[in-house]
């Protein structure tokens with residue numbers, strides 16, 4: 495039996511196929527078209543929404559936005575690759591109606607409209623709200639690091655710069671000594687041979703001067719580190735590795751694992767980012783109160799207080815830290831606070847009363863102890879190396895006690911957090927292959943990530959309601 499064969503390429507057809515025939519009714523590009531066509535691009539801050547009266551006609555921002563959304567949905571983010579897709583990809587040819595912008599036009603559009611991509615992301619969140627895709631009860635908040643356009647070798651901290659300068663000084667001193675000794679030897683031998691050493695000294699002096707200039711820059715700006723390729727990127731830990739990148743914060747609604755809010759920062763730690771991220775998500779979801787769960791990296795008393803004030807019920811487990819935990823003694827959680835009597839009850843059932851008071855930042859810190867009970871306690875070797883144990887309490891610590899009680903009553907919320915946030919992070923980094931930024935500087939990277947988060951949400955929403963459902967909602 496013969497193989498299947500295609501049709502003759504030079505065959506003329508009586509009724510030629512239309513480009514539209516190649517794009518099925520469930521093709522996501524049909525939603526991209528419907529969604530972008532309904533956006534008020536001028537209000538969102540896009541440039542060139544009105545054509546110029548004179549000069550060569552330009553591309554409408556809607557067409558370039560469609561191209562970028564298509565690209566981010568399909569792992570094609572570079573402007574050169576997007577240009578190639580406009581020539582050969584039937585979906586893109588359909589979407590752009592045969593328009594073929596060059597890579598520079600495509601790249602300039604992303605750079606010039608970087609701040610307008612977040613409103614587009616927010617508009618899709620609104621569309622998902624219309625479709626009731628958000629539960630609007632519980633958010634999982636987490637952060638991840640995405641690599642910046644900056645190699646580790648082009649990032650310097652104060653410590654690394656000071657170390658380099660110190661080692662350079664030591665090397666210079668050693669070379670200078672060898673040079674002096676060489677001078678004496680040569681005087682005796684009457685020959686050359688110190689040229690190589692002089693070159694090495696000049697090279698080290700040059701490097702030292704460059705590192706000193708960077709250290710001076712850090713002193714002037716008060717920053718802790720400096721990145722040479724992308725000045726806004728920071729060295730930060732990603733699991734066990736350190737890389738130079740940005741800190742991506744997501745607030746993910748647990749109902750369908752859709753991203754309610756996203757923000758990119760260059761803050762190295764997550765501490766202090768729970769309240770701002772969850773509050774922005776509340777605004778996007780249009781709710782007055784919500785619960786938010788995050789991991790131990792967000793445990794900061796001021797941040798939890800800010801959550802309570804904003805109507806956010808926080809669930810953050812307390813990290814095991816402090817000198818008692820380090821030295822293997824009873825951790826503070828083994829001591830029960832009795833709010834009515836204002837005392838702690840220790841693991842030996844003794845009552846620790848408030849005795850010492852101090853100021854920590856803006857808070858009052860009280861130390862509780864019971865010297866007499868500790869003196870004759872059989873558990874003392876497991877409790878303290880001192881003559882008695884002190885337990886400290888800040889005056890705003892009640893907020894943390896309330897949170898610990900909530901967490902104890904709802905332990906499954908931590909598993910729910912992990913399952914919820916791992917989905918977007920895993921999808922973005924692995925399936926969408928967007929584990930590194932293409933652009934430099936914080937504002938550009940924010941625009942880039944808004945497109946990434948939008949593409950993730952579109953894929954997720956298509957899985958839940960289908961292309962037809964989304965198109966119908968977009969056109970309401």
Ligand code: SF4
Nearest residue numbers: 840842868871874877
């Ligand atoms: S050492 Fe003091 S604080 Fe610790 S268990 Fe004994 S009595 Fe309680």
